[in-house]
Amino acid sequence: MTLFYRALLLPKRLLLLLPLTLLSLAAAAQGQLVQYRTAKNQLDQGHYDVAMKQLQPLAQPVNHFAQAADAGYLYAVAATRQGQWAEAEQMLNLIRHEYPTYAALNEVLYLQGQVSFEQGDYDNALRTLGQLPAEQYAALRESLQANYLGKLKDRATWQRLRQRYPNSKLVGRLYADFLRGSGPLADADRQQLDALITQFKLDRSQYAPAPAAPKALPRKSTYNIGVLLPFELQDNTWQTQRKNQFVTDLYAGLRLAQDSLQRAGHPVQLFAYDTGADTLTLKSVLALPELAGMDMLIGPVYKSGARLLARYAQEHQIACINPLSQDGDLVLDNVYHYLYMPSAATQGRLAAQFAASAFGTGRPAVLLREDAKDDNDFAQAYQVAYQEAGGKILESRTLRPDDAASLAAAFAGLDLASVSHVVVASDHRKAGPATFAALQAVPAATRPALLAPGAWLDNPSLDPGQLGGPTVYYYHPKYFDNQRPGYRRFRQLYLAKQNLPPSVFASQGFELLLFFGNALQQFGPAFQSGLATLPPLPGAVFEGLAYPGTAHDNQVVPMVKLSNLELQLVR
Missing domain, CATH: 3.40.50.2300 (Response regulator)
Known part of the structure; x- marks a missing residue:
């Protein structure tokens, strides 16, 4: 029997109230939608407590909100921003149980994996992340797992994970890394390490015993x-x-x-x-x-x-x-x-820290990289560091700049208006024009910021109007201020010797020997421990050099932008 005929059978008194009831339901639904939109705005602005209070009732099945699963997911995101891992997990479990057909269920699984890691439940984290489709989430999943497992220092937990995931190359490799960093190994640990190296075909030279610290050597006059x-x-x-x-x-x-x-x-x-x-x-x-x-x-x-x-x-x-x-x-x-240079991984890590500070972490980022060793190292380090800062990578894609189809595919289908910034790890001359073309298609009011290599500044295919956009920034390890007295003095001396202005390679050679030559004089040939204690030092030409702690690549990576045809150091 249809709802219409059922209504005709109702008493006349109730039949008169039916339109009022339908109006009330419509008004309630409209009120829920307004509350949901308000909560999203509060989340974007970093008002996580307020957002959680507004989203929590909307996510409950009893309230029949049409976007209840979305409300629950945003509640969990807000909870993670504040480190309320138990509250986030409770809501994520509710979504999985009550809304099993939720279109963004994979995002729920990914976030639940992170939440489980944060609570030290490594088994549940790996089990949950294992449910994600490999073709879409393989890189993201491995990055998240590597980030958290790389920090695990409990031997018993490692042994349990090794037993439960005996064929996981990631678990095996990271367990081998843990054993390598545990100091002198007992015979049993050495046997385990050898078995891991053999099973997963790891580079045995990387797991050789660490060399002893350099011995102090006598100082010399030259x-x-x-x-x-x-x-x-x-x-x-x-x-x-x-x-x-x-x-x-x-x-x-x-x-x-x-x-x-x-x-x-x-x-x-x-x-x-x-x-x-x-x-x-x-x-x-x-x-x-x-x-x-x-x-x-x-x-x-x-x-x-x-x-x-x-x-x-x-x-x-x-x-x-x-x-x-x-x-x-x-x-x-x-x-x-x-x-002498910052490694690509160091550049990625420091660029991500800058992005989290400059662009915030309320909206996700898009990460594009050329399929080359240095660019992949940069991208992997960027993703880990940005996620550690509370950010999220919406898409991480590989591009081949020499292939027009690959360049087009890298930007295809991206909702650039919804992200805070785009990162491109490629100094290929074709990467810049393709990126600016994609960004130009986004209305200026919603156009994301761009973080790109400093090499783009020397690309003749790009004009200053593009390079100097208000939200365009560069990670630029070779940046120097040509008005700095140190550089001007160096340039004057070089011109007098060579009758040519110095190239960037001449500048690098000069800076390298000046820095490490002074380290020899200050600490002697075994300067490693002394160098590790020095603060970042300004360079004579470039922005600076620093090798703190165990770092063996330069930890200074300038972030710059072009304004009025002049480079400005922003960090």
Whole structure:
């Protein structure tokens, strides 16, 4: 029997009240919708307590709110922002039980995994995250798991997880990392570590016992520094000379710093070695007996050679500085190896901390990266650090800038108006134009901020109007103020020597030797422990250098923006 005919059978008195009841229900539904929208605004503004009080009744099934599941999810988000993990978990359980067909159930599972981790319930976290579809959530899930499991220090919990997830490579690798960082290993732990390395095909060299701290060495009146660079002096063709101009510039900067140290009463002697473009030549240089007597080594510039020299430095206990690489893996577990540059991972971590402060964490971010080692390292570190700050990554996508279809797909379907900022980890010349084109399609009032590499500032395909947008920022490890007295003095000296203005490679060579040459004078050849205690120091050319604690790459990464055609340091 239809509702209409049932109504006709009602007593006339009740039949007269029926329109009033329907009006009341409509008014109540409208009131709920207004309350929901108000609560969302309170959440966006960071008024989490107020938002929770308004959302909690809307999420209850008894109140029949059409968007009850959405209200419950937002309640849980607000609770996590305040560290109220038990309240968040209770609401997430309600959603899963009462609204099993909720369209955003995967987001609920992901958040519940984080909540379980925060409460130390690692089993439930892994079990919940395991229900997420792999094709969509594999990278996000692994990043979240790595973030929390990487902090786990309880041996009993690790052993329980290892038993319950014996085939999980992530659990196995992170457990191996835990064992490696636990100090001297007992025989049983060493056997476990060996089994993990074998089962998951881990790099055994990464799990070798940590070397002893460098021993103090006597101070000297002057220090000998070996410079190992691919000068390729045997090939005098103009093509090779042009290709190697950056090497020549780097060495010219080193020589100028040597002069400056000499004038300051801190003399160093440079001994240049041509490593060629292949590892065979480098190996022949490393076989020279005189090299083992150096107080410090600088070079090389190619990754295969960098690994060889790092191993040599460790075996001979000589500090080695890589002048150009941003690969943080090169300096893992090697107290004798340093990067002059910030690693890509350090850049990602510090960029995320800046973004959380500058853009807030109330709305999510979009993270795009080129599929290359440094860019992937940056993106992974960015995501972990931004989530640790309370933020959320709406989408994390890989792009291939040389492929027009890949570039288009990277921005396809993104709700850019709903995010706080977009991060692009690629200095490819085609990445910038594609990004600005996508952002231009968003109305200015809702257009997200952009955080991009400083290399974009030198891209001729981008005009100053784009680069200097009001919400466009750059992470720029090579930033320097060309009006700073230190730089102007350096430029004057370089022009007098070379009759050319200094390139960025010449500037890097100068800064590198000036900093580490002074470290030699202050602390001697075993300067590692002394360097770890120094505060960030301003550079003569660049913004600064810092190697605190166990850091072996520079921890200073300037954040800048372009305003009135001038770069401004914002952090």
